[in-house]
Amino acid sequence: MPLTQEPSDRWAWVEIDLNAVRKNTRAIKGLLKRGTRLMCAVKADGYGHGAVECARAMRSAGADQFAVATVAEGVELRRAGVERPILMLSQAPKGAIDTLVEYDIMPSVHTSEFALSYGERAAAAGKVGSYHLAIDTGMTRIGVLPEDVVEFRRAIDFHRGLRCAGTFTHFATADAIQDWDFKLQARRFLDVVGALHDAGCSVGLVHCDNTPGTILHPELHHDMCRVGIGLYGLHPAETTAPRVSLTPAMSVRARVTRAINPAVGEGVSYGLTYRVPTPHIQIATIPLGYADGLSRTLSGRMDVLVHGRRARQVGNICMDQCMFAVDTNPVRSYHRATPVAEGDLVTIMGEDGDERISADEMADLRGTITYEVTCNFGARLERVYV
Ligand SMILES: *Cc1c(COP(=O)(O)O)cnc(C)c1O
Numbered sequence: 001m002p003l004t005q006e007p008s009d010r011w012a013w014v015e016i017d018l019n020a021v022r023k024n025t026r027a028i029k030g031l032l033k034r035g036t037r038l039m040c041a042v043k044a045d046g047y048g049h050g051a052v053e054c055a056r057a058m059r060s061a062g063a064d065q066f067a068v069a070t071v072a073e074g075v076e077l078r079r080a081g082v083e084r085p086i087l088m089l090s091q092a093p094k095g096a097i098d099t100l101v102e103y104d105i106m107p108s109v110h111t112s113e114f115a116l117s118y119g120e121r122a123a124a125a126g127k128v129g130s131y132h133l134a135i136d137t138g139m140t141r142i143g144v145l146p147e148d149v150v151e152f153r154r155a156i157d158f159h160r161g162l163r164c165a166g167t168f169t170h171f172a173t174a175d176a177i178q179d180w181d182f183k184l185q186a187r188r189f190l191d192v193v194g195a196l197h198d199a200g201c202s203v204g205l206v207h208c209d210n211t212p213g214t215i216l217h218p219e220l221h222h223d224m225c226r227v228g229i230g231l232y233g234l235h236p237a238e239t240t241a242p243r244v245s246l247t248p249a250m251s252v253r254a255r256v257t258r259a260i261n262p263a264v265g266e267g268v269s270y271g272l273t274y275r276v277p278t279p280h281i282q283i284a285t286i287p288l289g290y291a292d293g294l295s296r297t298l299s300g301r302m303d304v305l306v307h308g309r310r311a312r313q314v315g316n317i318c319m320d321q322c323m324f325a326v327d328t329n330p331v332r333s334y335h336r337a338t339p340v341a342e343g344d345l346v347t348i349m350g351e352d353g354d355e356r357i358s359a360d361e362m363a364d365l366r367g368t369i370t371y372e373v374t375c376n377f378g379a380r381l382e383r384v385y386v
Contacts, residue, residue: 007382011255012288014381015350016049018057020247024231025061027244031214036221037205038062041228042077043069043089047371048293048378049232049250052080053385058231059084067226071096074105087132087166090142097121101129106165108134110144115156123161132166132204137188138181139172146192153201166204166224167193174213175237186220215240234359234370248359251350252293252377254286256306257321259340261328268323269315274300280329284311284340288348289320293376295366302365306346307338308353349377 007013029038040063041047046054055066055077065085068074074086087106091114092099100107101122109115109131122129133153136143144152156162169189173182189208196203207224209217214225216239233248235241259282268274268283276283286304290296299317303310304324314325324346326337349357359370366373 005384005386006253007384010287010382011257012286012292012381013253014048014377014383015251015253016053016383016385017247017249017251018053018385020233020249021049021054021057021231022061024233024246024249025058025063027246028211028214028225028227028230029062031218031244032221032225037064037224039065039067039087039207039224039226040231041067041089041210041226043067043073043228044375045073045378047228047232048374048376050378050383050385051076052082053383054231055080055082065224067228068105071099071105075099075103078103078105085130085165091134098125101125101127104130106130106132108132108142108168110134110136110142112152112155115162116159119156119159119161121161123159127161128163129161130163130165132168133164135167135169135189135192137169137185137192139170139185141170143169146188149192150195150199150201153196153199157201164202164204166207167196168207168226171208171210171213174210174217175239177216177239182217186217210236212236212240215243229371232374234374236369248350250359250374250377252288252348252381253350254288254346254348256284256340256342256344256346257287258342259284259326259344267315268325269299269318271316273316274314274325276325278327278329280327282326282328282339283314283323284326284344284346285321285323286346286348287321288381289318289322291319291379292381293373293379294322294348295376297366298362302362303357304346304348305350305352305355305357306340306344308355309337310355310357311337349373 040058042051045051067087118129134143173179205223209225211227211230233246266276296317302313311324311326328339359373362373363370
């Protein structure tokens with residue numbers, strides 16, 4: 001376990017391994033042909049890992065561009081000195097256009113009204129408003145529909161303040177190996193790009209692959225790949241795991257704030273849903289709860305690691321704390337656990353000795369995906385970088 005500089009004011013924190021982020025970035029970049037750009041998605045505060053620190057690490061490992069979800073996320077990167085192109089992965093409200101122009105944050109564009117206002121404001125500021133054209137090829141989220149694309153461009157291309165720096169779509173099923181819907185989206189996208197070429201419209205950088213697409217569909221890399229989850233060391237699907245080796249960057253740690261040996265029958269946490277079943281059960285508390293991203297739906301169903309071994313979390317997870325049980329019975333337990341004490345290190349996600357609790361394990365238990373797990377842990381817990 002790496003030695004960490006932990007926060008002085010709270011016995012719960014997230015540990016981010018920036019070497020892992022750099023390594024993953026190089027591994028993903030290594031999948032691309034020379035000249036294919038890597039756009040790193042650092043939205044949602046770098047999937048909970050810290051956008052600025054991760055962007056710097058990714059930049060040093062070959063990132064060409066960055067993608068964010070909100071205007072504020074783009075501004076944060078610029079204020080931190082990130083100089084590479086930044087794409088906002090959706091269209092902003094018109095009220096944010098001046099901020100986009102001021103900070104050189106490219107919006108994704110799919111309505112002509114927005115595009116023209118953006119061109120207007122950019123021209124007024126003496127700049128050219130670069131944007132990426134979003135195409136909806138089948139995800140039904142954002143983008144111009146394929147049949148409307150050429151007309152759309154004709155309606156905005158006259159504007160001197162606008163420059164199409166990219167044309168992209170997003171796949172709904174890029175993680176499936178042989179998928180008809182994926183092929184249909186890919187086909188529609190290629191047709192749109194072809195139609196734009198035929199109509200004499202500049203398309204800028206053509207891009208469509210996210211992490212699973214980048215790993216599974218190199219034939220669709222085009223000019224750039226937009227990669228998120230893989231850079232943080234998590235595989236988007238079982239299908240991608242054999243193709244590239246990634247190292248998870250996030251661990252979640254805490255220290256025991258209290259450990260006692262309650263009498264048999266005593267209950268634990270709100271609702272007393274757990275009662276101490278046998279003697280020699282220690283109940284230990286850690287100062288981390290659902291407001292820190294440890295979903296309450298995990299109550300009584302997850303493990304933590306302490307002294308390199310698993311211990312079952314027991315009782316309902318509270319907003320800011322939760323409890324776990326350590327069976328120290330010398331007779332019953334064939335692998336008797338060492339008692340825990342105040343200050344002992346607990347791993348909620350990550351490695352301790354030979355044991356590990358992965359983001360995939362947590363996601364499976366919660367019935368969600370790793371993306372949500374890391375975003376949630378990043379929300380309130382302080383991060384330390386190793
Ligand atoms: C989040 C996002 C990505 C990155 O997706 P990953 O699966 O994390 O690689 C790429 N493109 C768009 C449009 C996105 O919203």
